[in-house]
Amino acid sequence: MQEQVYLKNTYKFTQKSTYTKVSCINEANWIALENNIFHPKGGGQPSDTGTVENVEVIEVKKLESGLVCLRLASHCEFPRLVTAELDAGKRKNLAALHTAGHILNAVMAAKGFTYHSCNHEPGKSRVVFSLEEKMDSLDLKESIEYEVSNLIRGDINVSDSYLCNGLREVRIGNIRDRCAGTHVKSTGMITDFNVRSIKSKKGQLLIGYDCSHI
Numbered sequence: 325m326q327e328q329v330y331l332k333n334t335y336k337f338t339q340k341s342t343y344t345k346v347s348c349i350n351e352a353n354w355i356a357l358e359n360n361i362f363h364p365k366g367g368g369q370p371s372d373t374g375t376v377e378n379v380e381v382i383e384v385k386k387l388e389s390g391l392v393c394l395r396l397a398s399h400c401e402f403p404r405l406v407t408a409e410l411d412a413g414k415r416k417n418l419a420a421l422h423t424a425g426h427i428l429n430a431v432m433a434a435k436g437f438t439y440h441s442c443n444h445e446p447g448k449s450r451v452v453f454s455l456e457e458k459m460d461s462l463d464l465k466e467s468i469e470y471e472v473s474n475l476i477r478g479d480i481n482v483s484d485s486y487l488c489n490g491l492r493e494v495r496i497g498n499i500r501d502r503c504a505g506t507h508v509k510s511t512g513m514i515t516d517f518n519v520r521s522i523k524s525k526k527g528q529l530l531i532g533y534d535c536s537h538i
């Protein structure tokens with residue numbers, strides 16, 4: 325049974341682990357770590373990058389079985405115990421963007437907007453809401469930045485737990501969302517939040533935002 329270390333600790337950047345070769349993917353160079361620190365692409369979050377025994381990890385994929393697999397840049401014969409290392413800067417940035425997305429969603433939900441989808445890719449981060457009719461976005465930018473920044477400054481603890489149906493729930497103060505992503509430990513670790521763009525099209529409101537990890 326593979327341990328998903330990334331779900332337990334966002335800040336575990338290095339991990340020693342045994343591994344298995346993944347034969348069900350019809351291509352070479354795929355392995356699965358028994359103690360996995362890599363977040364796979366999914367849920368609006370890009371995959372982590374890093375290395376295994378200094379060999380670059382170029383893709384991280386979660387199979388239907390739940391097994392998270394790593395595609396390596398080259399085929400290598402490794403020792404039984406390998407050292408995996410994440411690109412820590414990227415992981416922290418993604419965690420900040422992802423957590424800010426939850427806060428932005430909560431602020432918009434309080435204004436009556438319904439969540440549609442999200443993307444946490446640096447430079448393209450956005451949360452998308454359903455939109456009933458055209459609206460003036462000027463006041464919205466100011467109020468979103470004010471309200472989200474207030475919650476960030478409050479340095480609210482971020483935690484997670486598993487519901488009885490097995491789904492993971494993230495808690496940011498009173499904010500609760502079902503989520504399998506990586507989050508910061510407290511909202512004060514997010515900095516420089518700003519709304520990059522607000523666009524409405526095809527019945528949707530797209531709110532682009534940026535932020536960084538302290």
Ligand SMILES: [Zn+2]
Pocket residue numbers: 422423426494503504505506507
């Ligand atoms: Zn999340």
